[in-house]
Amino acid sequence: QLQLVESGGGLVQPGGSLRLSCTISGFSSDYYAIGWLRQAPGKEREGLSCITSSGGSTNYADSVKGRFTISRDNAKNTVSLQMNSLKPEDTAVYYCAASLHGPVCPQRSVDFGSWGQGTQVTVSS
DSSP: OOOEEEEEOEEOOTTEEEEEEEESSSTGGGSOEEEEEETTTSSSSEEEEOOOOOOOOOOEEETTTTTTEEEEEEETTTEEEOOOOGGGGGEEEEEEEEEETTTTTOOGGGEEESSOEEEEEEOOO
């Protein structure tokens, strides 16, 4: 069974940067594509980015394209999300999760499983 643990959240000013990390443990942890999603108060969970098991392919939501970068280090069982040019509307709880389709990124947010507990990101002056 996979376990995912997020870290790196916090309070940052608009225009600032944060780097989130997702540490993955469990059987065949490097087999799965991993995604980052977020949920703001009163809003639905939003898929932000996903990286395939090999790291060879990534995708991004329009809301974060050009500002966020996903990467993974399978030797360290980690997937990171570098977030630059942060905006107040980026405030949310950020989650990492594993693709239910194994090594490929799913089309829908509901096709992620093994969710982490989340890490709070607050963008405010």
